[in-house]
Amino acid sequence: VELYQKLLRECVNDINNIKHYDKSDVQINIKLAILIPGHYIEDLSLRLSIYRKLGEISDKKNIEVFETEMINRFGPIPQEFKNLIDIMLLKSEAVKAKIIRIDIDKKNIFIYFNKLFKDYTKNFINWVTDKDNNIFLLDTYKIKIDCSTNSENELLHVYKIVNRINKLLNLS
Numbered sequence: 001v002e003l004y005q006k007l008l009r010e011c012v013n014d015i016n017n018i019k020h021y022d023k024s025d026v027q028i029n030i031k032l033a034i035l036i037p038g039h040y041i042e043d044l045s046l047r048l049s050i051y052r053k054l055g056e057i058s059d060k061k062n063i064e065v066f067e068t069e070m071i072n073r074f075g076p077i078p079q080e081f082k083n084l085i086d087i088m089l090l091k092s093e094a095v096k097a098k099i100i101r102i103d104i105d106k107k108n109i110f111i112y113f114n115k116l117f118k119d120y121t122k123n124f125i126n127w128v129t130d131k132d133n134n135i136f137l138l139d140t141y142k143i144k145i146d147c148s149t150n151s152e153n154e155l156l157h158v159y160k161i162v163n164r165i166n167k168l169l170n171l172s
Contacts, residue, residue, distance in 0.1 A: 026091040030104040030154065033080040034087055040078050054085065058092050086155040090162060097165040104154055109145040109161065110138075124168040 041047040050070075057063055063085060070077055077085070094102060098117035103110040128135050134146040145161065 026094045026099060027101040028087055028090060028094075028104070029102070030087075032083045032154070034084045036081050036084065037078050040074055040081060054088055057088060060089060060092075063089050083155065086159070090155060090159050093159060093162045093166060096171050097162050097169060098171075099162065099165070102158060102162075104158055107146065109147060109158055111143050111145070111161075111165075113141040113143075115141050119169070121169055124165065127164075127168050 036047050036050060038044075038047070041050060054066060057066055067077060067085060070081070090102070094100075098114045099111055100114050101110075101112035127133060128137055128143055136144045136146070138144050147157065
């Protein structure tokens with residue numbers, strides 16, 4: 001029923017030429033394990049409902065409440081599940097920044113912006129064009145950020161960058 005309602009809503013928006021983006025439209029490519037392990041939540045239907053609940057959360061405060069609830073119910077959160085939670089938080093911030101895709105590897109972060117977004121601020125343009133930031137404009141809607149991170153803080157590092165973009169675009 002939920003899928004049907006989502007598809008119906010998308011069709012109505014398409015007919016009315018309304019483009020609404022949510023975190024499910026943001027693609028994040030990173031080489032990390034991202035899942036709720038079966039040993040953490042053994043019941044499959046409960047695990048699926050937790051996935052659904054996490055997918056509906058859209059801000060940092062509710063993510064923190066969700067994490068506390070998971071710890072209280074199931075114990076310490078395994079790293080794979082923590083990665084998933086961090087990805088969902090990153091997606092929520094990326095939607096605000098009009099980002100549609102993020103590719104992360106050990107040396108670079110590639111950020112792709114929505115082509116319909118054109119309201120770049122002067123501060124954002126200055127940030128992108130400042131060579132000291134190790135940011136390179138690859139295309140009208142794509143930037144590359146040179147950086148070296150380790151797997152423990154990759155998501156946090158990218159989250160801070162996306163958060164900075166939100167502030168520079170006056171969208172936070």
